[in-house]
Amino acid sequence: MKRLTESKIILVTRPTRVAELKRRFNTHAQAKFYISHLGQDFSDYEQEDERYVASVKATRALLETLGRVQAIDRSFLPNFAFGPEDVVVVLGQDGLVANTVKYLDGQPVVGVNPDPARWDGLLLPFRVPDLTQVIPEVLMKKRPLKAVTMAQARLNTGQTLYAVNDLFIGPRTHTSARYVIELGDQCETHSSSGVIVSTGLGSTGWLKSLLTGASAIVQSLGSESGREPSADTGPTVAARRGSKQPPALPAQRLVAKSGFAWDASHLCFTVREPFPSHTTQAGIVFGRVTTRQPLTLTSQMPENGVIFSDGIEADFLEFRSGSRAVIMPADRQGCLVV
16 A cells, blocks of 8 residues: 555544543443433443544544554653654544643644534644545645644753643642742742643633633622722732833733733733732732743742643642742744644
8 A cells, every 4th residue: 555655643542431431440331330320321421432433443544544653542642752754633622632732842733623513623623534635735744834832841950841721830739839939020929829821822721711700800899899990900910019010901801811822922821819928929920921031930838839731730740849940932832734
């Protein structure tokens, strides 16, 4: 069989809910009994599993007519060695695309939606039959690509973690994070629920939800006092007083402005639930992060401090006392096929 290329086509897949339940309960029947016993409809689980398994089979068969195919489960991504000429096909939800991109260095990623009736697929523009046209165009470099700015957290231990959507820096469990935060010439000691640093791709996710909550609180307080919230009632007012940074947007306008370009040269950070006290401040709570002005955090947590990315808590860096993290736009970009 003559193929278009001898470069590898890496097919990234994920386990379905049925597959994960079978790992836990050993058999399909026991998994079904458990879910049904809880009053849930297991047929929805089975339909999702059947469609996904069929999509994986169809995708692999199609790709094998085009090149050498290697299929890997998402659990192997942190340790998998991608080649510089590999083409990566991701079959799954948006989160699987983001989780894959952060382990790559410029390889093109083709996001395929295995079940359009179930998944919206912002990062999954293609269906399985589209691959017949898309993959040859990618191999011949005739397919348009979209650059994605990633975030990176680099520790003073030499470890680095990348993120496609966002980084979380804070406590492993529901406790307070203690750290020193630095941005430009500003420096404070914080006690908070942690810090979120978002990329443009992730700015309509976790960041948007945080800003939506902050805006709603400010608007509610303004309504209770019988007046509209002013520009000085936003969550960044303390940072603006005496700050040399440009004034931030009022809280009621932050939600509309939370999203920004996927290839933007900056990141955006926000501090969750900062607590002011005699020894802690709450001024540096929201702002931009650039290569020239990185965000620096120094841990004061003897234990349970972590940094993880894109919601994958199992893939993390320890962030304990003495650890110093410098966060900025990454030194490499993601590359999505569109």
